[in-house]
Structure formats: structure tokens, C-alpha cells
Amino acid sequence: MSISGLALKSRCTSPIVNHTVFKGARPRFLPGTLLSMKIKILGSAAGGGFPQWNCNCPNCRDLRNDAPNVTGRTQSSIAVSTNGQDWLLVNASPDILQQIRNNPELQPARHIRDTGIAAILLTDAQIDHVTGLLMLREHARPWPIYATPSVWHDLSTGFPIANLLSHYCGVEHRRLDTDGQPVGGLDFLDQVRITPVPLKSKAPPYSPNRTQGKVGDNIGLLIENLRSGKRVFYAPGLGEVEPAIRQHMQQADLVLVDGTLWAEDEMIRLGLSGKKSSDMGHLALSGTGGMIEVLDSLGDGTRTPRKVLVHINNSNPVLRHDSPERATLQRHNIEVAEDGMVFEV
Amino acid sequence: MSISGLALKSRCTSPIVNHTVFKGARPRFLPGTLLSMKIKILGSAAGGGFPQWNCNCPNCRDLRNDAPNVTGRTQSSIAVSTNGQDWLLVNASPDILQQIRNNPELQPARHIRDTGIAAILLTDAQIDHVTGLLMLREHARPWPIYATPSVWHDLSTGFPIANLLSHYCGVEHRRLDTDGQPVGGLDFLDQVRITPVPLKSKAPPYSPNRTQGKVGDNIGLLIENLRSGKRVFYAPGLGEVEPAIRQHMQQADLVLVDGTLWAEDEMIRLGLSGKKSSDMGHLALSGTGGMIEVLDSLGDGTRTPRKVLVHINNSNPVLRHDSPERATLQRHNIEVAEDGMVFEV
Numbered sequence: 001m002s003i004s005g006l007a008l009k010s011r012c013t014s015p016i017v018n019h020t021v022f023k024g025a026r027p028r029f030l031p032g033t034l035l036s037m038k039i040k041i042l043g044s045a046a047g048g049g050f051p052q053w054n055c056n057c058p059n060c061r062d063l064r065n066d067a068p069n070v071t072g073r074t075q076s077s078i079a080v081s082t083n084g085q086d087w088l089l090v091n092a093s094p095d096i097l098q099q100i101r102n103n104p105e106l107q108p109a110r111h112i113r114d115t116g117i118a119a120i121l122l123t124d125a126q127i128d129h130v131t132g133l134l135m136l137r138e139h140a141r142p143w144p145i146y147a148t149p150s151v152w153h154d155l156s157t158g159f160p161i162a163n164l165l166s167h168y169c170g171v172e173h174r175r176l177d178t179d180g181q182p183v184g185g186l187d188f189l190d191q192v193r194i195t196p197v198p199l200k201s202k203a204p205p206y207s208p209n210r211t212q213g214k215v216g217d218n219i220g221l222l223i224e225n226l227r228s229g230k231r232v233f234y235a236p237g238l239g240e241v242e243p244a245i246r247q248h249m250q251q252a253d254l255v256l257v258d259g260t261l262w263a264e265d266e267m268i269r270l271g272l273s274g275k276k277s278s279d280m281g282h283l284a285l286s287g288t289g290g291m292i293e294v295l296d297s298l299g300d301g302t303r304t305p306r307k308v309l310v311h312i313n314n315s316n317p318v319l320r321h322d323s324p325e326r327a328t329l330q331r332h333n334i335e336v337a338e339d340g341m342v343f344e345v
Numbered sequence: 346m347s348i349s350g351l352a353l354k355s356r357c358t359s360p361i362v363n364h365t366v367f368k369g370a371r372p373r374f375l376p377g378t379l380l381s382m383k384i385k386i387l388g389s390a391a392g393g394g395f396p397q398w399n400c401n402c403p404n405c406r407d408l409r410n411d412a413p414n415v416t417g418r419t420q421s422s423i424a425v426s427t428n429g430q431d432w433l434l435v436n437a438s439p440d441i442l443q444q445i446r447n448n449p450e451l452q453p454a455r456h457i458r459d460t461g462i463a464a465i466l467l468t469d470a471q472i473d474h475v476t477g478l479l480m481l482r483e484h485a486r487p488w489p490i491y492a493t494p495s496v497w498h499d500l501s502t503g504f505p506i507a508n509l510l511s512h513y514c515g516v517e518h519r520r521l522d523t524d525g526q527p528v529g530g531l532d533f534l535d536q537v538r539i540t541p542v543p544l545k546s547k548a549p550p551y552s553p554n555r556t557q558g559k560v561g562d563n564i565g566l567l568i569e570n571l572r573s574g575k576r577v578f579y580a581p582g583l584g585e586v587e588p589a590i591r592q593h594m595q596q597a598d599l600v601l602v603d604g605t606l607w608a609e610d611e612m613i614r615l616g617l618s619g620k621k622s623s624d625m626g627h628l629a630l631s632g633t634g635g636m637i638e639v640l641d642s643l644g645d646g647t648r649t650p651r652k653v654l655v656h657i658n659n660s661n662p663v664l665r666h667d668s669p670e671r672a673t674l675q676r677h678n679i680e681v682a683e684d685g686m687v688f689e690v
Contacts, residue, residue, distance in 0.1 A: 101398075
């Protein structure tokens with residue numbers, strides 16, 4: 001049987017890497033499992049995935065040739081759960097069908113039609129974060145979709161997914177505000193508080209807000225487990241670390257943050273594109289004021305957040321386990337997310 | 346390593362089943378390979394694929410449990426080539442990225458950014474036939490996309506892929522007419538003539554033409570190898586076999602035709618949907634006037650087309666190798682397409 005056949009045939013389980021952010025200091029009166037909030041990395045790559053269908057950069061070439069120093073990744077998405085049965089899908093990537101096959105907990109098979117995805121939240125309207133909604137159109141009920149007014153506007157005009165889905169399962173828009181109010185209605189997440197955080201990145205190329213950004217085009221998420229008191233800051237697209245964002249990162253126990261490109265001119269140097277990292281709304285990792293410097297500045301001596309990069313572009317040299325750039329990250333205690341990683345927070 | 350990791354990591358090759366439609370009678374003055382037109386099944390499933398993400402019908406359940414009598418399938422698409430390097434992609438399914446990984450000939454790696462897909466032709470504007478276009482947005486040039494005016498209208502309004510892609514790679518619409526004129530401009534296909542054939546099926550649910558169909562909402566393709574003189578008729582969606590369609594099927598050497606559902610009320614009986622097969626524009630296989638009867642009527646005693654079903658829904662019992670329905674097909678000399686099949690015509 002072919003490998004592809006296997007992937008389709010099997011209820012295949014990804015390598016689940018359990019990462020407990022803080023192991024100690026749980027109150028004695030509660031079993032540990034009840035404290036746990038799980039964040040699972042469904043896809044750790046940027047738009048296009050790794051390998052990207054049309055790319056023959058050294059990373060993609062080596063991956064296709066089964067080189068041992070690179071690992072494939074699907075496009076950017078995470079899922080959050082407290083009971084392991086009901087999940088908040090954060091971003092719906094074009095690889096969502098593959099991701100559901102790779103993560104059997106998203107298909108608990110309790111009914112003839114079923115899903116472990118209880119609701120969907122979007123951090124922006126980028127094609128690599130929303131196209132998967134179309135693949136979920138066979139849902140038995142309207143999807144609850146959390147999005148800011150700006151994102152919902154893009155999904156009602158330029159890329160009218162809201163109207164498209166109204167001809168299939170339907171959608172229920174649940175408005176995300178960026179005034180510091182936590183997201184309501186996520187009752188399936190026990191003792192979890194999620195707060196949208198406005199940040200500077202870019203609206204999608206198809207959006208009228210691409211050149212003149214609006215608040216709410218891109219958000220990060222502060223995800224708090226109120227039982228354990230632990231905090232996660234998630235931002236797959238981050239173009240500029242403003243003081244409020246730095247403070248959220250500083251106060252987090254786990255930072256899952258934009259690691260799209262190593263260098264500001266990476267795509268240009270490789271002959272892949274004429275665009276700089278900042279043109280696409282991503283702060284490059286290296287260089288003065290880059291993401292490594294930002295991450296280095298976090299922590300107060302007694303307490304330092306765990307730092308994990310997500311949304312990695314196929315061209316990024318940190319995807320090579322043996323690259324000098326990956327070694328640099330290791331020296332700075334910065335990890336690179338892989339598909340299937342689970343963080344228990 | 347997980348199975349999913351393997352699928353991503355490897356330049357995985359599908360089981361390529363070579364099917365030469367007619368082996369004899371090639372002119373002696375030409376090497377056999379020059380006569381060959383290849384049609385490759387990239388995806389043999391209907392919308393949703395097999396297994397479908399939210400489905401726990403007996404077929405999907407058994408596939409997830411690795412039962413030996415079912416084989417996974419991606420969503421409906423074929424590719425046509427004469428030189429094995431340049432391919433016409435017919436329909437762009439939501440599984441296109443997986444399909445490109447499964448079929449390495451679609452990524453010949455001649456340049457740092459490259460593809461074996463030379464042009465794209467759409468038989469309708471259904472979500473399972475067009476969404477993959479969004480995943481091909483990193484192309485270095487505008488995509489030549491062949492579509493009827495009716496399909497292009499849907500892709501310029503309800504599902505404005507044409508406008509969306511204009512913000513990425515761009516598109517070049519090449520108009521398909523349904524007046525019997527062959528498709529022009531496919532110079533990379535040597536001595537191949539492709540003629541769109543209007544047929545009765547359904548426009549997508551999101552289309553204003555869903556209830557009142559227009560000519561060109563759905564087409565079949567007559568694909569002729571002018572060197573070998575062999576003809577293929579391809580119609581992944583076919584709701585009614587009108588006389589002109591029957592004649593095309595009758596004159597073909599290979600018929601690749603709609604096998605979506607076994608029974609008109611299959612989805613209702615399984616509790617999966619309230620829709621009949623005909624509501625969705627598909628002629629069911631069984632029953633009076635069904636597709637099996639139509640296929641049985643083809644041939645003139647000396648010459649009978651090879652008959653292969655495509656666009657199979659996950660609920661269809663013919664997906665089980667050991668089902669009575671599959672045995673019925675075998676008695677009628679009707680095959681069920683699998684991903685990776687190649688027909689050399």
C-alpha cells in the first residue's frame with residue numbers, strides 16, 4: 001500500500017508530544033487532570049504548508065527527498081480543549097481535513113455524523129486561516145464562528161464564506177471585540193478565559209484593509225486556565241510587538257508566536273518572492289528588534305515563559321534540525337512547533 | 346514517526362495502476378509511447394472525500410478502523426497529459442495539496458518554483474471542484490482557467506475566486522463554449538482534442554442557477570487522442586443521460602462517469618441527509634433507468650467501452666470491496682475508480 005493510501009486509510013495518530021508547561025504547584029485538593037487545559041498544534045506551517053506544492057527551495061526539496069533533518073507540517077491551526085472531547089478550533093486551515101484525520105480526538109464518533117469541533121475562532125481572514133471553513137460545510141448545524149467585525153466583513157464581502165456556508169450548514173457569527181472583554185459562550189471550555197488582543201500584522205491581500213489596516217484585522221489570544229492560573233499568549237501573525245503585546249507575552253507561561261521567516265529579506269534572497277517579511281505582516285526572527293530579541297527580553301529572572309514558534313514558512317532555515325539558525329534558537333531557549341504537539345497548561 | 350508525518354515527509358507515490366484501454370492496433374510507424382495519452386485519477390471521491398471528516402457511516406467507520414475491505418479516496422479530480430510533464434488539471438479539489446504530494450509528476454522540480462500543472466479546466470463551480478484553486482495561489486504566473494460563462498459567473502459572484510486570485514497569482518479566464526467547438530490553446534497536449542459537452546446535473550447550492558439550471562452549469566468532456574483514435578467521455582456529475590450524452594458514451598472507448606450514490610434515497614436511509622440523489626444532480630447507480638442500466642446499454646456487440654465510476658460518495662456501498670453492490674457492478678463489467686489509477690488511451 002502506498003504511503004498516501006495509509007494516510008487516508010488509517011485513523012492515524014500523530015506523535016503526541018506532551019508538554020506540561022508547569023509541572024509543580026498544583027493545588028492538592030483537585031486531581032491534576034481537572035486542572036489541565038490542552039492546546040494542540042494541528043498545523044505549525046505558514047500558508048502553503050511544508051513542503052509547499054510549487055516550491056523547490058532547499059527545505060522543500062530535502063523534505064520531498066526524505067532527508068532526515070526536516071519534518072513536514074500542515075498549515076497554521078491550533079485546538080483548545082479541557083475535556084478532550086470538545087474543542088475550540090482556532091483558525092480553519094486549507095489542511096483541515098488532513099488535520100482531522102491526523103488528530104482522531106476531533107472525530108469522537110458518538111453519532112452517525114459527529115465532530116469534536118464545538119466552535120471556531122478566527123484570528124484573521126487570511127486564506128490560510130479561513131479556507132478550511134468551506135471543507136466543514138457538511139456540518140449538521142450552523143457553525144458558531146467567532147470573529148472580529150473587521151474579519152467578518154472580509155468574510156462577508158471579498159471572500160464571502162459567510163454567505164457561501166449559508167447554502168450548506170449555515171453560520172452563526174459571534175462577534176469578537178478587542179476592548180479587553182473575554183470571549184463569551186465557550187461553555188464547553190471549563191474555567192478557561194480567552195481574550196482577543198488587537199495587534200499589528202496585515203489584513204489579507206484581498207482585503208480593502210490590506211494597505212490601511214483597521215483594529216481587529218489581526219488579533220492574538222490570551223488564553224487563561226483559571227484553575228491552574230496559567231496563561232498562554234497565541235499570535236500566529238505578528239508584525240510589530242507593541243508595548244501591550246509585550247506585556248501579554250511577559251505575563252504568559254507559554255508564548256506561541258509568529259516564527260514565519262528567519263530574515264526580513266528571506267523570500268527575496270531565495271528568489272521566491274519580491275516581498276519582505278514586514279510587507280506580509282510578520283516580524284522576522286533575526287536582526288535588531290527581531291522576534292528573537294523580543295523573546296529574549298521576556299521573563300523577570302524568577303519566571304520565564306516557554307517560547308515556541310508557530311506559523312513557520314517553508315523557506316525558514318529553522319525548519320532544518322541541523323541548521324545554524326536552529327542552533328541559535330536553541331541557545332535562546334526558543335522551540336519550533338511541530339504538528340501534533342500538545343501543551344498541557 | 347506517525348503515518349501522517351510520513352505522508353507529509355515523503356514524496357510518496359500512489360499505487361499507479363496502468364490501464365491500457367486498447368492494447369492492439371497501434372500503427373507500426375510510431376513508437377507506442379508517442380501514441381499515449383495519460384488520464385490519471387487524482388481523486389475518485391465525491392465532495393467530502395472518503396472518509397468524510399464528520400461521517401461515521403459503516404464505510405467511514407470501517408475505513409478509520411483500518412478494515413481491509415475499504416480504501417481511502419480524495420475528492421474528485423483528474424489530470425491529462427501526453428508528455429508526462431505538462432498536465433491539464435480537470436477540477437481543483439479541496440484535496441489538491443495532498444493530491445500533488447501523492448502524484449510527484451505534478452511537481453517536476455525544474456526550477457525553484459515549479460509545477461507540472463499547465464492549465465486548469467473546470468466542469469462546474471461546485472465547492473469540491475473549485476476550492477483547490479485557492480491553494481494554488483502561490484503560482485508564479487496567472488493561471489489559465491478554462492470554464493463556461495455560467496461557471497465563471499459563479500466564480501465571479503457567489504464564490505469570487507477570480508477576484509480573490511487576482512490579489513495573488515492572477516487568473517486568465519479562457520472561455521469554454523458548449524456549441525461543439527473543441528477547447529483551444531492546450532498546446533502542451535499533443536494531438537489531443539477536448540470538447541465540452543453540456544449536460545444535466547446541478548449548479549452548486551450557492552449558485553443562483555441551482556433551481557433553474559442554465560446550459561453550461563455542468564459539462565462533461567469528450568477527450569480524444571487523435572493519434573490513437575481513442576475517445577474518453579468524462580462526467581463526474583451527471584443527473585440525466587440525454588440522447589446526445591448517451592451517444593458520446595456509446596462512441597467512447599473509456600467512460601469515466603458519475604457513480605456518486607448507489608440508490609436514489611441512500612442519504613436519507615442512512616440518516617445522513619434529507620436529499621435524494623437527483624436533488625443533488627446525480628443519477629443513482631441502481632434502479633430503473635439508473636446508471637447501471639445506462640452503462641449496460643452501451644456497446645454494439647463488437648465494441649464496448651470500458652466503464653469506470655468516479656465521484657463516489659462516502660456512503661456508497663460499492664466502496665466496500667466485498668459488498669453485494671460491488672459484486673453487482675463486477676457482473677456488469679463496471680469498475681470503481683481509485684486514486685492513482687492511470688489510463689493510457
